[in-house]
Amino acid sequence: MSLFSRIVSYSRRHWWRILIAAVASIGVGAMDGAFAYLVEPTLKKIFAGKDMFIFTLLPVAIIFLFALRGACRFTNDYFMRTAGQLAVQDVRNQIYQRNMGLGLGFFNRNPTGVLMSRVLNDVSMMQEAVGNIITGLFRDGFSAVSLLTVIFYRNWKLALITFIVIPLTVLPAQKIGRRIKNLAKHGQEKMGEIASVLQETFSGIKxxxxxxxxxxxxxxxFAINRQFYFFTRKNIKYEALSAPIMEIITSLGIAAVIWIGGNDVMQGRMSAPEFFSFITAMVLVYTPIKRLINAYNAMQRSLGAAERVFEIIDEKPEIVDRPDAVELERVSGNVALQGVSFRYNDDYVLRNVNLEARKGEVVAFVGPSGGGKTTLVSLISRFYDPTEGAVLMDGKDIRQFKLKSVLRQIALVDQETILFNDTLANNIRYGMTDATDAQVEAAARAAFAHDFIMDMPMGYETGIGDRGVRLSGGQRQRICIARAILKDAPILILDEATSALDTESEQMVQNALNNLMANRTTFVIAHRLSTILHAGKxxxxDKGEIVESGNHEALLALGGLYSKLYEMQFQD
Incomplete structure (x- = not known):
């Protein structure tokens, strides 16, 4: 119930819609009760009293009653379902917002397709259920109460017989509901795997x-889709069982009422119109109760999906601002790592790293794969916090400052060119959304991108497609460099920025990088040593530790690991 209450709590912001729907629900319930109640006096007046006026008005009254009931039902459904839709929209916004606030470690642990499935499929299942649940609780609840009132008013003894069988439906409903909840949760997990396979397939189609x-x-x-079908098939089986079990149990009450009530009519203890009024109310009351049980099954499906959704919403960010964190103003560019170690679980990736980079200095990181280079620059960006030690900017621990203000000090050009399905101009100004067209063009010129941009059909307003698919590798990289130039951060991180380019593109990109690196403290990760021969340090x-440090000539003279890497690349 606490989980269900949490789902419903998202509807509180839309209370006025729920209020309108609740009033309309009372109208629907009142119509059902009035219809059942008026059967007895109407039949008496028509058949016993031979009242032709009432008989003549009866068809018109029935049409009016059902038209009014239909209007109330429409109002109830519309406002209640839109309230549910808005509530689930809030859930989807919150889970997306929460995802954006989580650290890189979370995204490394969870496949992209699974996260997409939770935002889309799981929330959609909640959306379907929330509307049905709230609608059922109000409309069908009011209908059941009004009809039960008529039943007890007409004949409380027969009403008790009718009412006795209703609790008998609770136990099987609970058992079936629990099965539906578990199956829904496992089914959504399989749907997440399907989404993950799709994401991997489409992104790696080449x-x-x-x-x-x-x-x-x-x-x-096919195999994963079939596993999803197995869970869905079981879910369908239990949902299909719900209605027959309900009908079988309620048939016991109907049979008992007909037998006892029929005897009362034949022995004169009850009139036929009263009996027909009672039977009408009794038959009608089972319909909203059946819908309430269906709503209960929908709620169980919703709870199965909600557990997965709230797992993300309740996920605690690994990187958070301290309560006393302050804004970090623009730094000069001095960066230091003091006794920094970092581990994933129990495995150390970095051990006791001490490093200093002065303003405007170029520091290159080289070494075998898995040596900890990317992790080290990730600590400078505060994508992770060190397990031990501290990262300093201008002599101050960056954990003292708000994360966003730290990230404003850093521009990143990654080996994976991340561009968005938008215009060239908007991709360049991504790190500075309020930049003018003149500033965007100046950044593009500095990145040697202006000329090819002007050759595009719509210049800077040209759409570049998903991940910049309409651009060459060198063009994509220069757009990323222009984005970093426009951000104008004092610290720059280059992660294999030219590793995937041909010679001509590499030269053009390298020229753009030289413009970008001017007067900035730059950290470069490179496997191709030819790109970092000019580095000051x-x-x-190797294995998470600094084994050598110096300029190119000094390291060659040392004859250590750097010298071996250099010889391997330049042995010809």
Whole structure:
């Protein structure tokens, strides 16, 4: 119930819609009760009293009554479902906002497709259920109460017989509901796996086709999709069982009422119109109760999805601002790592790293794969916090400052060119959304991107497609460099910025990088040593520790790991 209450709590902001729906629900329930109650006096006047006027008005009254009931039902459904839709919209906004606030470690642990499935599929299941649940509680609840009132008013003894069978439906409903909840949760997990396979397949379609492995990926998708079907089939089975079980149990009450009530009529203890009024109310009351049980099943599906949604919403960010954190004003660019160690779980990735970079200095990180280079620059960006030690900017621990103000000091150009399905201009101004067109153009010129941009059909307003698919590798990288130039941060991180380019593109990008690096403290991760020969300081990392440090000539003379890496790349 606490989980359900949490779902419903999102509807409080839309209380006026729920209030209108509740009033309309009372109208629907009142119509149902009035219809059942008026059966007895109407039949008496028509058949016993031979009242032709009432008989003549009866068709008109029935049409009017059902038209009014229909208007109330429409009002109830519309306002209640829109309230549910708005509530779930708030849930979707909150889970997306929460995702954006979580650290890189969370995204490394969870596949992209699974996270997408929670935002889309799980929240959609909540959306479907919330509308049905709230609608059922109000409309069908009021209808059941009004009809039960008529039943007890007409004949309380027969009403008790009718009412006795209703609790008998609770136990099977609970058992079926629990099964539906568990199956819904596992089914949504399989849907997340399907989304993950789709995301991987579509993003890696070039590799799949290059190796001719379409059939293998198809069979992989078929297998996961079939597993999802198994859960869905069981869910359908239990939902299909719900209605027959309900009807069988309620038939016991109907049969008993007909037998006892019929005897009362034949023995004169009850009139036929009273009996028909009672039977009408009794038959009608089972309909909203049946819908309430269906709403209960929907609620269980919703709870299964909600557990997965609230797991994300309740996830605690690994990187948070301290309560006394302050804004970090623009730094000069001095960066230091003091006794920094970092581990994932129990495995150390960095151990006792001490490093200093002065304003405007270029520091390059080289070493074997898995040596900790990317983790080290991630600590400077505060994507992670060190397990031990501290990262300093201008002599102050960056954990003293608000995360966003720290990130404003840093521009990143990654080996994976991340561009968005937007215009060239908007991709350049991504790090400075209020930049003018003149500032965007100046950044593009500095990145040697202006000329190819002007060759585009709509210049800076040209859309570049998903991930910049309409651009070459060198063009994408220069757009990323222009974005970093426009941000104008005092600290720059280059992670293999030219690793995937041909010679001509690399030279153009390198020229753009030289403009970007001017007067900035720059950290460069490089596997191709030719790109960092000019660095003022080259740091060699191996197994998470700094094993060598110095300029190119000094490290070659040392004859250590750097010298071996250099010889391997330049042995020809």
């Amino acid at each position: 590799v799949i086709k290059a190796f001719g492995l379409e059939e293998r990926e198809i069979q992989k998708f 080259i740091v060699v990392l």
